[in-house]
Amino acid sequence: MALTLIFTLAEEVYGLEIGAVQEIIEDPSLHYVPLAKGVLTGAINFHGQVLAVIDLPALLGFVGAGHDHRHVVLTPEFRSLVLMVSGIEKIIELDLSGLQPTPANTESKAIRGVVDLDDMMVNLLDTDEVFNRLENIYAGIK
Amino acid sequence: MDMSQYLDLFLSETREHINNLNKLVVTLEQEPGNRKTIDALFREAHSIKGMAATMGFDRTAKLAHFLEDLLDGFRASGKVPATTIDFLLIGIDLLDGLLDDLQANRPERAVDAFLRDHSQDEAIPVAEILEEPFSAADIEDALEEITPITEIELESESETATGVKVASYVPEEEPVPEKTEAFQILVDLAEDTPAVACGILVLREVEKFGELIASKPDMADLRGDAPCRQIQAWLRTPLDKEHIEKTLMSISGVVRVRFIDDRRKEDHCRRDEDTRTIRVRTGLLDQFVNLTGELITHRHMLNTATSSRDWENLTQTLGKTSRLIDDLHHHVLQARLMPLENIAGRLPRIVRDISRKTDKKVTLRLAGTNIGIDRAILEELTDPLVHLVRNAVDHGIEKEGVVTVSACREKDLVLVEVADNGKGMHPGLLRQKAVDCALLTSSQAADLSDNDVLMLVCRPGFSTSEKVTETSGRGVGMDVVKSAISKLGGTLKIISAPNEGTRFQMRLPLSIAIIKIVLVSCAGHLLAIPITRVQRTLDIPTSEIQGFGHKRVFRLGEEDVSLYSLTAVLGLPAVPAGEITWVVLTEVQGRRIGLQVDRFIGHREAFVKSLGFPLNLLTGLSGAAIEGDGQVVFIVDPQSLFDNRNFDTEGC
Numbered sequence: 001m002a003l004t005l006i007f008t009l010a011e012e013v014y015g016l017e018i019g020a021v022q023e024i025i026e027d028p029s030l031h032y033v034p035l036a037k038g039v040l041t042g043a044i045n046f047h048g049q050v051l052a053v054i055d056l057p058a059l060l061g062f063v064g065a066g067h068d069h070r071h072v073v074l075t076p077e078f079r080s081l082v083l084m085v086s087g088i089e090k091i092i093e094l095d096l097s098g099l100q101p102t103p104a105n106t107e108s109k110a111i112r113g114v115v116d117l118d119d120m121m122v123n124l125l126d127t128d129e130v131f132n133r134l135e136n137i138y139a140g141i142k
Numbered sequence: 143m144d145m146s147q148y149l150d151l152f153l154s155e156t157r158e159h160i161n162n163l164n165k166l167v168v169t170l171e172q173e174p175g176n177r178k179t180i181d182a183l184f185r186e187a188h189s190i191k192g193m194a195a196t197m198g199f200d201r202t203a204k205l206a207h208f209l210e211d212l213l214d215g216f217r218a219s220g221k222v223p224a225t226t227i228d229f230l231l232i233g234i235d236l237l238d239g240l241l242d243d244l245q246a247n248r249p250e251r252a253v254d255a256f257l258r259d260h261s262q263d264e265a266i267p268v269a270e271i272l273e274e275p276f277s278a279a280d281i282e283d284a285l286e287e288i289t290p291i292t293e294i295e296l297e298s299e300s301e302t303a304t305g306v307k308v309a310s311y312v313p314e315e316e317p318v319p320e321k322t323e324a325f326q327i328l329v330d331l332a333e334d335t336p337a338v339a340c341g342i343l344v345l346r347e348v349e350k351f352g353e354l355i356a357s358k359p360d361m362a363d364l365r366g367d368a369p370c371r372q373i374q375a376w377l378r379t380p381l382d383k384e385h386i387e388k389t390l391m392s393i394s395g396v397v398r399v400r401f402i403d404d405r406r407k408e409d410h411c412r413r414d415e416d417t418r419t420i421r422v423r424t425g426l427l428d429q430f431v432n433l434t435g436e437l438i439t440h441r442h443m444l445n446t447a448t449s450s451r452d453w454e455n456l457t458q459t460l461g462k463t464s465r466l467i468d469d470l471h472h473h474v475l476q477a478r479l480m481p482l483e484n485i486a487g488r489l490p491r492i493v494r495d496i497s498r499k500t501d502k503k504v505t506l507r508l509a510g511t512n513i514g515i516d517r518a519i520l521e522e523l524t525d526p527l528v529h530l531v532r533n534a535v536d537h538g539i540e541k542e543g544v545v546t547v548s549a550c551r552e553k554d555l556v557l558v559e560v561a562d563n564g565k566g567m568h569p570g571l572l573r574q575k576a577v578d579c580a581l582l583t584s585s586q587a588a589d590l591s592d593n594d595v596l597m598l599v600c601r602p603g604f605s606t607s608e609k610v611t612e613t614s615g616r617g618v619g620m621d622v623v624k625s626a627i628s629k630l631g632g633t634l635k636i637i638s639a640p641n642e643g644t645r646f647q648m649r650l651p652l653s654i655a656i657i658k659i660v661l662v663s664c665a666g667h668l669l670a671i672p673i674t675r676v677q678r679t680l681d682i683p684t685s686e687i688q689g690f691g692h693k694r695v696f697r698l699g700e701e702d703v704s705l706y707s708l709t710a711v712l713g714l715p716a717v718p719a720g721e722i723t724w725v726v727l728t729e730v731q732g733r734r735i736g737l738q739v740d741r742f743i744g745h746r747e748a749f750v751k752s753l754g755f756p757l758n759l760l761t762g763l764s765g766a767a768i769e770g771d772g773q774v775v776f777i778v779d780p781q782s783l784f785d786n787r788n789f790d791t792e793g794c
Contacts (some may be wrong), residue, residue: 029772029773031773031774031775032668032776033665033760033763034667034669034712034760034762034763034778035710035712035755035760035761035762036757036760040756040757043757043766043776044774045768045772045774046202048751048764049751049754050753050754050757050768050774051753051754052754052755052756052757065542070615078711079754079755080754081754081755081756115517124162131664131755134755134756135755135756136761138755138756138759138760139759
């Protein structure tokens with residue numbers, strides 16, 4: 001069993017282990033980042049640290065998805081950044097022993113595996129994939 | 143006693159001693175009979191030996207001891223034979239290699255070959271010793287010598303430099319089932335218990351849980367009446383922690399049981415942390431204490447003044463507090479300063495080795511190396527400085543000459559210069575070369591000023607050297623030097639003329655943590671530009687700006703200066719200028735340009751926040767500052783903003 005944050009990206013249900021989450025913040029003021037393009041929507045002042053805010057639905061190709069006013073701040077052990085999601089649902093104990101492999105045709109969705117929860121399928125977010133994706137986008141910009 | 147906490151200190155101090163050793167040996171080579179130098183060398187080796195022995199690094203201690211003995215012999219005879227110099231240097235390199243091993247948490251490399259070969263008095267090539275791979279026997283030897291603390295880390299299958307996997311180190315013959323976890327238990331004993339008896343009880347209990355890898359103190363220590371309030375034990379067991387805790391807590395005298403597991407994760411985090419050390423004069427620390435004490439008093443005064451609504455007193459105390467903070471800031475910056483000597487100290491050895499290899503006679507002069515530079519800048523400066531010195535010896539000097547490394551203050555910048563008295567660079571030849579390499583067309587080359595032409599050597603793929611040598615001339619390097627300097631917020635200037643030598647001037651900020659910035663606004667957004675990048679701020683009547691096709695130019699004294707809109711460069715919607723155009727005068731790629739902004743907001747000091755992922759990947763941003771109201775303002779570096787832009791084809 002693992003404590004997991006359940007959130008949505010468009011209609012898809014995602015999970016992220018609580019160890020990766022530092023805080024959920026509400027309506028932070030977004031500041032302008034010069035030369036930032038695409039999914040880097042701005043930066044916030046998080047207790048004196050300057051963190052990038054990433055539009056996760058857009059990064060993973062969910063077109064026209066909405067955004068919750070609450071954002072997810074990742075722990076520094078992962079990478080200090082802020083993820084915007086479509087909706088923040090709840091925190092639950094998730095039984096990871098039933099982890100199933102990633103379904104076909106979802107390579108672009110950064111899914112580490114799928115778990116059954118009641119009658120829903122929860123996609124576990126592959127944070128490494130998210131970081132790789134960002135690195136590919138921004139390391140190339142000159 | 144747990145020595146691992148002193149490892150960083152040991153490494154940094156020993157590196158300093160090695161630095162000194164290198165420098166002294168080079169001095170000694172020039173004056174073989176200098177008694178003082180021999181004495182100093184002996185003392186350095188002696189210090190390393192003592193520290194390594196205390197830390198339990200046997201091979202390092204053994205080698206240092208050997209060098210000490212050798213030097214002691216020379217002390218008696220009063221001079222050092224010329225043949226020994228190389229040998230000493232090889233020994234010092236080997237010491238350096240041992241430190242690399244210790245730093246990387248691997249077993250120390252073998253030293254016996256070095257010690258043995260010297261007793262036969264044969265000259266040995268450097269490569270043979272330094273690149274000698276670990277044999278399986280070496281690793282076994284090393285494993286036997288390792289203290290319990292390193293054992294645990296080896297269990298996570300560390301890889302040695304040669305790629306040999308060091309298998310799990312298990313003292314007993316029996317293989318341990320993979321499921322069992324290894325972790326460290328800390329057992330705190332109550333003050334008033336007979337520690338020894340209680341300790342023995344605890345260890346006996348722990349032994350029953352599974353395999354006790356090591357403990358501190360161990361049974362023998364306890365029987366020898368070693369006083370202890372805490373027992374650390376490294377244990378491999380299939381049992382769960384709850385059970386262990388419960389059993390141990392039932393022993394009378396045990397106050398607390400803690401588990402430290404998942405060493406790998408812990409190590410991982412620790413390595414990411416900044417573990418570099420710096421030594422601070424105790425006098426300075428005392429000043430910190432005094433200043434903080436005064437600040438606490440002032441906070442109290444502020445509280446009192448506020449609650450009694452004594453506004454006059456409040457204003458006064460605020461003034462005093464702000465002076466105290468300035469003072470504290472100044473002292474904190476002082477603590478971060480390290481002398482340039484720390485990195486310049488290794489230059490004599492480097493110059494000696496290259497001049498040997500290239501068969502040149504080069505004298506190195508150092509001046510002003512006691513100047514203090516922020517630790518963070520100094521660390522990043524090492525590679526560029528070494529590269530420039532190598533270049534000077536390799537390309538600047540033809541057969542015989544002098545390379546001078548000097549440093550001095552220039553307002554709030556430090557000027558570090560690497561100069562040689564060699565043949566110098568010929569702007570005409572450089573132009574030709576640039577055309578040959580297809581970097582420029584011949585008309586572009588002709589248009590460039592001599593100053594700009596010299597900066598061409600910083601272009602990737604451009605080399606002035608006729609042939610590629612081992613040390614430099616591959617056309618890489620100068621571009622790296624330049625970008626490293628500009629990352630630090632500094633600038634590089636090259637001064638050279640045929641037969642007048644070459645001077646590479648690096649201008650660097652003294653400190654990077656707190657810098658002065660100019661605040662400007664572009665399309666409604668606040669931006670900061672480091673003041674070291676701003677030559678002047680100007681307000682020009684818009685009517686005086688002339689347009690030539692897509693380029694805009696204004697007159698400044700005798701010079702026509704190109705004008706670019708910062709708003710456009712950042713891809714923001716343009717705001718039409720009024721009667722006055724606001725311009726920041728800056729230097730990009732060695733030429734002066736004007737950056738048009740919408741408005742000047744002011745200038746002030748700012749604490750630079752480093753940028754996290756992925757902000758750190760964005761070109762043109764060198765950090766961020768936080769305003770009084772919490773707003774984040776990014777610091778834009780014009781130099782890197784324009785780095786990959788072509789002035790001639792793009793106009794803004």
